[in-house]
Amino acid sequence: MAVSRIGYISLYVTNLDAARRHYVEVVGLRETGRDAHGRVYLQAADNQDHHCLILTEALHAGIDHVAFKVGEVEDLAEAQAAVRARGIAVRGVPAGDALGAGAAIAFTLPSGQEMRLLHHLDKIGYATGMRNPNPVPPHGKPGARVTHLDHLLLAGERPADTAQFLIEVLDFNLSEQVVAPDGSVIAAFTTCGHTMHDLAIAPGPNGHLHHIAFGLESRSDVIGAVDIMKEAGTTLMEYGPTRHGVSGVTTIYFFDPAGNRNEVYNGAYQAGGVPGLIPPIVWQAQEFPRGAFYYESVVPESFFAEVT
Amino acid sequence: MAVSRIGYISLYVTNLDAARRHYVEVVGLRETGRDAHGRVYLQAADNQDHHCLILTEALHAGIDHVAFKVGEVEDLAEAQAAVRARGIAVRGVPAGDALGAGAAIAFTLPSGQEMRLLHHLDKIGYATGMRNPNPVPPHGKPGARVTHLDHLLLAGERPADTAQFLIEVLDFNLSEQVVAPDGSVIAAFTTCGHTMHDLAIAPGPNGHLHHIAFGLESRSDVIGAVDIMKEAGTTLMEYGPTRHGVSGVTTIYFFDPAGNRNEVYNGAYQAGGVPGLIPPIVWQAQEFPRGAFYYESVVPESFFAEVT
Amino acid sequence: MAVSRIGYISLYVTNLDAARRHYVEVVGLRETGRDAHGRVYLQAADNQDHHCLILTEALHAGIDHVAFKVGEVEDLAEAQAAVRARGIAVRGVPAGDALGAGAAIAFTLPSGQEMRLLHHLDKIGYATGMRNPNPVPPHGKPGARVTHLDHLLLAGERPADTAQFLIEVLDFNLSEQVVAPDGSVIAAFTTCGHTMHDLAIAPGPNGHLHHIAFGLESRSDVIGAVDIMKEAGTTLMEYGPTRHGVSGVTTIYFFDPAGNRNEVYNGAYQAGGVPGLIPPIVWQAQEFPRGAFYYESVVPESFFAEVT
Amino acid sequence: MAVSRIGYISLYVTNLDAARRHYVEVVGLRETGRDAHGRVYLQAADNQDHHCLILTEALHAGIDHVAFKVGEVEDLAEAQAAVRARGIAVRGVPAGDALGAGAAIAFTLPSGQEMRLLHHLDKIGYATGMRNPNPVPPHGKPGARVTHLDHLLLAGERPADTAQFLIEVLDFNLSEQVVAPDGSVIAAFTTCGHTMHDLAIAPGPNGHLHHIAFGLESRSDVIGAVDIMKEAGTTLMEYGPTRHGVSGVTTIYFFDPAGNRNEVYNGAYQAGGVPGLIPPIVWQAQEFPRGAFYYESVVPESFFAEVT
Incomplete structure (x- = not known):
């Protein structure tokens, strides 16, 4: 099976506007979407996926879930079987539960956090674009230059x-x-x-x-x-x-x-x-x-x- | 199939001593071995494998072969079948052909260079060691600090x-x-x-x-x-x-x-x-x-x- | 006598707006004034003087003059005597000829460019201010971070x-x-x-x-x-x-x-x-x-x- | 009067060898001399003067004196008069008291440390030499690259x-x-x-x-x-x-x-x-x-x- 890389992290924040400003103007992410639940989606410059971070307003800070990507669609079924074989419950998450995300499976790590595996995230391209791009995001843009x-x-x-x-x-x-x-x-x-x-x-x-x-x-x-x-x-x-x-x-x-x-x-x-x-x-x-x-x-x- | 990363490159050089000095004292690799054919093996600081470069003295410069690593031993057989199915001849290379290297398969790319796939390279550890290491190689050592x-x-x-x-x-x-x-x-x-x-x-x-x-x-x-x-x-x-x-x-x-x-x-x-x-x-x-x-x-x- | 440091350079440019944009948005100077002749004055972040650069629109590019500062007002008279003793003509330039500049003396270098010496330039402070300043100009500002x-x-x-x-x-x-x-x-x-x-x-x-x-x-x-x-x-x-x-x-x-x-x-x-x-x-x-x-x-x- | 720049600092250290190693191998100074009293002289790469630091072994750490340079020999007499006019005693220090140093005057600052003024320090050249030099000291040399x-x-x-x-x-x-x-x-x-x-x-x-x-x-x-x-x-x-x-x-x-x-x-x-x-x-x-x-x-x- 091939879990291939971290997809995104979904975080709870106590003030959505303040958090969005922080991740855009200080960390330097680009806002890539908002969904019907008011959640904010963000991505760094050097990643083509729709988002690497989801912010959800809540009463407490903390982690909602972390999603990793698998290399092939079929890896999801294989992973589901392997996790269940370890005696850990797995539930299906329909495509679209997160903006731009395909179907996922979700389960709880031994340490209590929710982990998801998914294969698809919509592609939005690198911050500098996909055709004849400049190699660096503009220096004028706000925030640190996280990649x-x-x-x-x-x-x-x-x-x-x-x-x-x-x-x-x-x-x-x-x-x-x-x-x-x-x-x-x-x-x-x-x-x-x-x-x-x-x-x-x-x-x-x-x-x-x-x-x-x-x-x-x-x-x-x-x-x-x-x-x-x-x-x-x-x-x-x-x-x-x-x-x-x-x-x-x-x-x-x-x-x-x-x-x-x-x-x-x-x-x-x-x-x-x-x-x-x-x-x-x-x-x-x-x-x-x-x-x-x-x-x-x-x-x-x-x-x-x-x-x- | 999972080709996972570049393993090493085997180069021809016209003067072995001069080349070794260049890759150690200018590029900053560490010498990790010499074999019976007089070939010199080198590795960078942040890779555990036995070598990333082999130097062989010859009349001309150029590439001998490039070796990529596969994730599982079984990937070698799968790759051999896939390459042959493309109508390209594949030959086996016994373990030990290169110092510290396991069995490999070898074939010629459409552009004429030899490519090898292998699963095993001996592990020699990072340049800073494997137990309680310092995070940086010493500043006094010769050469650029390639990773x-x-x-x-x-x-x-x-x-x-x-x-x-x-x-x-x-x-x-x-x-x-x-x-x-x-x-x-x-x-x-x-x-x-x-x-x-x-x-x-x-x-x-x-x-x-x-x-x-x-x-x-x-x-x-x-x-x-x-x-x-x-x-x-x-x-x-x-x-x-x-x-x-x-x-x-x-x-x-x-x-x-x-x-x-x-x-x-x-x-x-x-x-x-x-x-x-x-x-x-x-x-x-x-x-x-x-x-x-x-x-x-x-x-x-x-x-x-x-x-x- | 104590010529102490470079004061400013006065340049000719063929398009004042284009030049101003260049020195502000690319080089990273701050615009500090415009005078009745339409000349633009600019200064870098880490200098308290009114300007280090004057732009004057003209038919040709090139240098108008370079001004150096002297340590004491009396140095001007001493310099005037010394330059004249060398057989080079010196003329007085009244205060205010350049915005914020005190009286100067002007003469022609053996290589043909005009050099001026002056003692006074108005102080406008560092770009980050003179009271409890932050140590760095804001990263959002346009241009290279010239000091x-x-x-x-x-x-x-x-x-x-x-x-x-x-x-x-x-x-x-x-x-x-x-x-x-x-x-x-x-x-x-x-x-x-x-x-x-x-x-x-x-x-x-x-x-x-x-x-x-x-x-x-x-x-x-x-x-x-x-x-x-x-x-x-x-x-x-x-x-x-x-x-x-x-x-x-x-x-x-x-x-x-x-x-x-x-x-x-x-x-x-x-x-x-x-x-x-x-x-x-x-x-x-x-x-x-x-x-x-x-x-x-x-x-x-x-x-x-x-x-x- | 023209005090022009810091010349050198004379320090007390409790172990001369350990201190010398520190300033050479960690700070990155070059050793430029030892005198009859066993004092060690050191200089940084980008200064032509004989030394910027003197180490003297003693029972306690601390500062012996700091020496500043004046622009003209005549400044020494002017400074001596000015310091005395302030009611502070001044004593002469003969040339050679420190290796490579010309005659100096010495007095005690209101805060109790000895300050010296001198005009002459022997020139030994930059670390990279005075004829067709490379612009950087060798990377192999020990210590930080202080200038x-x-x-x-x-x-x-x-x-x-x-x-x-x-x-x-x-x-x-x-x-x-x-x-x-x-x-x-x-x-x-x-x-x-x-x-x-x-x-x-x-x-x-x-x-x-x-x-x-x-x-x-x-x-x-x-x-x-x-x-x-x-x-x-x-x-x-x-x-x-x-x-x-x-x-x-x-x-x-x-x-x-x-x-x-x-x-x-x-x-x-x-x-x-x-x-x-x-x-x-x-x-x-x-x-x-x-x-x-x-x-x-x-x-x-x-x-x-x-x-x-």
Whole structure:
């Protein structure tokens, strides 16, 4: 079976207008649609799909669901069987449930968040167009110059369970992990494609979101993004610029107006993209502060305590 | 079938020592082995496989073969059948033919170069190691800070034939193409994974190589790479730094001591990674000078005339 | 006597509106005034003076005059005496001849261009303001992020004469020079302050301008500036990004709509700022192609042939 | 009188070898001499003078003295008279007291540190040489790519006294200041040349040093410097990368092995270089946390408490 890449993340936000402004004017996404339920759809510059992010107004921040794409339509039936065989209920989601999205299957991860798999998302083209395009989006446009939605980090009471599910049932690959002295897995970074991670899982309350992350083209763009956020005046910076030991990226963390944590980063390596074959990088728990924040080699307590 | 990513390129060089020095001290690869035939094996920092480049001393520069990796061992048999069904002969290559490489199949592309598919390459780990690694290779080490072998561009008398073969037989995706006023394909950029292109094909004599390309983490690193090449004093710069319209990357071109063209670049977008689904960017021939070299909007004649 | 730094350059342009748009929307200056003669005044972000550039509509492009600032009002009289002692006529320019400018003295350089010295320019503050400012101008604003007007290069039939005048009469310092095999000076780079050069002189027809140059904060900004120019679609790029051997800067050249050559660059070293004491870097003529364009090590003929 | 730029700083360190290694292998200075007293002399790449830093082994870290250069030999006598007229004792320092240094005058600043003025420092040339040089120091050399010693920040019980002395007696210019609600000066940033500041003064115990600062060519180099320090493993990072509101620079802070605080930064604007004429930027005390650390808008208590 071939889960091929992250499709989109559907988020709850407490003020739709404020959130939309944040993701357009600070993060730099383009608005690509609104549906009958008032949900806002957004996409980054370098992705042809209809959206990578859906915003739904609600009383609380947090994650509604994350959708991954499969390579062939038939992969959906195969995945459904495999998930059910693990004893996890699967429901069908009709095409059009999300704007531009084909039929999907939905189920709950061991860590309590809803995951969907789908094959089709309408194509809207790259931000610079599909015929004789300029290689860069205009510099005048608002926001940081994020290129694509890259990954998300979920919280879970037993991270190893979710990692195992992704690896054993959906053929994800394990690219890095943090292990306790007794060998048990504390946190796991998994990928279904060639990127270093599409979905990571770390200790925290089930059903919650730690952060969603967008890519930037260059380390300079990471610093530029901080400038843009400070100028906006509305964005709550949390951490950085710093460098992760895990994945090696240059990164900053901040919050959307609802409190959902965002990351923008540059420089992840490409993991192998060959199921079952990549030995993972192993972080011993006592070395993990350096793995989390290489420059500081300490992890601020709030960094893992706060989730939505 | 799942061809998953470029494995390695095997090159002919006219002076093995000079070539090895170039790829280690200028490009920044690590030497990972030598075999009984005297061939030199090299790998970039961010790839766990045994090698991404093999150098063989010969009377002429040029490409020996390019090897792509498949996701499952069984994909080899499936690929062999599909290639043969196209009327192209396939031969088996025993494990160990290249150091650290498993069994492969080999065949000739319509444009005359040898392509191999294999499943196994020994794992040697990332340059920074697999346990509690530092996120960056040491700054003191020689050469540009290339992260990985990214793609190659082949010459062919009928580029469309090779592109069609890759797309129809090996499930590659077409991410960009240059078309003549009559709609025929002049050049094609194809991908089997998530990167913008793994193998591209442009007009030129069959059997020849236009260039091999390595990735850099940052646009600043592209300029830094020029400095390093000028310091080395031995590298023949050809072009750049400039920006491609195609793929949008910031890039430089230069030659190894044998005359094989190299590229180092930053900033390719991630194509979709879903077979059959990505509409390609289309370049009309008259706009292609801008697509080739966005800053100058002209293509120097020598750029396509010189191949090895 | 203390000539302290470049004040402003007054340029002729053939279409005032087109030129104004270029310097605001491409170069990134702020418009700071218009006078009764219709002249447009502009300043960069990091300079408090009223202007660094004056645009006057005329039938031809070229330089009207360049104005340098002196440290004390009394320096004007001292300079007047010294210039006259050299046998060069000096005329007084009343305050207000240029908007916001105090009284000046004017004379003709040996290479035929008008030079002025003045002490006063009205202060308008930095672009980000003078009270609790943000450290960066807003990212949304149009144009490259130039920080300041840095220097100009004049053409002259006998460059050594102008260099000698600046050094002997106005206490400029010589930071770099290009010398012929017979020891005669071909080109000279002179500074009155701490920057590497404020005024340079190279072979060409008397009275003409080779280029004016603006500083950028970072090498990444140089590449970003090329993107902005290409987006604008109206700017004629000439050369780069490349690196000068002389001064060591990363640089690009382009033309304003009237044909006046512009440079934006990053990374000049700081020369000593102590009159009479800095030994200059010496370029032998045969090495100068590398000094001019380090990456290419050739000087395109048009680069020195075209002046305004 | 014309104090023209910072000459060098003489520091006390507790372990000469460890300090020398730090300034060569981490900061990236070149060792330029040792004298009969065992003192080590160092210089950055882009300065021709014999040294910008002297290290003397002692029981405590801290500042021995800071030396500024004057434009003409006669300025020394003028300065001596002016300082004495202020009621401050001046003593002569013979040529050769520091290696390569001409005769100097020495006196004590109101904040208790020794300041020297001198005219002569031997010239040793730029790191890349004085004839047909390459524009960049070799990438293989150890350490961050600092270009020059830029400024220092002194501690003082009454910062305004030292600032006033520099401005009124030595013709320094005030480029930025922090003022209390009652209008009194809390901290002052003064310059004698074109840079934003050569010497700043902030609240703290008399006679002590807050930090010395070196320039970098690019914002990317600031992040690169952090990598280099982490690789060295011996350097104690303190803060950043972040951005100062004051001066607008991108910056990091760290300590030498003796505990003297270092800064490397990129991007200071050029102040005017015209005595008495530049209105300073004014920071109100309540806005100063943003002025100190723009990204975080808080000042860690330890940042001002720790001095040497």
